[in-house]
Amino acid sequence: MTHSSSLRLVVFDVDGTLIDSQAHIMAAMTHAFDALDLPCPPREAVLSVVGLSLPVLMPRLAPDLEPDGHTALVEAYKNSFADIRVKGAGTEMSPLFPGAEETVERLLTRDDLVVGLATGKSRRGLDHLLKAHGLTGRFVTEQVADHHPSKPHPSMLLTALAETGCEAADGVMVGDTSFDIEMGRAAGFRTIGVTWGYHPRGALEAAGADQVIEEYDALEAALERVWEV
CATH class of the missing domain: 1.10.150 (DNA polymerase; domain 1)
Incomplete structure (x- = not known):
């Protein structure tokens, strides 16, 4: 699927960011x-x-x-x-984090954004998880471990750009680990770290996160802030 480069791309990590696994x-x-x-x-x-x-x-x-x-x-x-x-x-054993479903749903309905995933999970594992949570087919681009070097290599995000037609300057990586932040920076994305996952705030900040948030309700405002810079 190809989109105009005027669209912005938001890519979520899965484990520790969307799902408490x-x-x-x-x-x-x-x-x-x-x-x-x-x-x-x-x-x-x-x-x-x-x-x-x-x-x-x-x-x-x-x-x-x-x-x-x-x-x-x-x-x-x-x-x-x-x-x-x-x-x-x-x-x-792998529920969605509080606020994840509602926030992602709002982003998915926006006509100025495309939303994707970049995960260390296998294709099989991600497919099952998306089905279990009723999210199959909702994301425009889904990058999994089967087809890429491990994070923090930028391959997943570079492929997401190629699949969506978006520009790196219009991309944001949202994740809970320093690996997500480092991957985002390596791909030329802006980055938002979340503190409800598996790495502490200090690790996210040390990795160079543009914003660090503590609840899903803060994500949309954080997106606007990173895009203003």
Whole structure:
């Protein structure tokens, strides 16, 4: 789909920004490490790397393992994550953050914006999550880990620009981690950090976020502020 370059593009991260998936992530990670008879890293360590693609994430969590061990952890995590989803617990363990649905809905109805996603999730994982929350087909561009280098590489956002016809100067990346902010800056986007996810305000500011907000109700005003600069 191609749009006029006068349109502005807002791209959301998913885990920690739209969806509070920490319970699902921690359960799957615990099962993955158990499968290899390894102790699961603490919650803080796991949440600190959410947003990275799994092949990049696992070596950070288990630096002493050989590459084959990292590959086994990735597969065990994927299988566990899918098992939890199949058992019907996915939506309860991955609810939308307060205010997310209403705010995104308002943005989706604006005729001066296009709205997209850029996530470290797989295509399969994102499809299931969007279906569970009634969001299938709502976003103009959806970038997933299957087709790109891990964040903070700008590939996801550069592809989103190509798919929408928007200019980087008219793009904003909204995310909860320094990886999102760094990716946005690398792609020439403005960036908005959100504090309800998995990285603290200080990390978002250190990464160079143009704005940092603490609730969804503040997002639309923050968008106007970053576009005024």
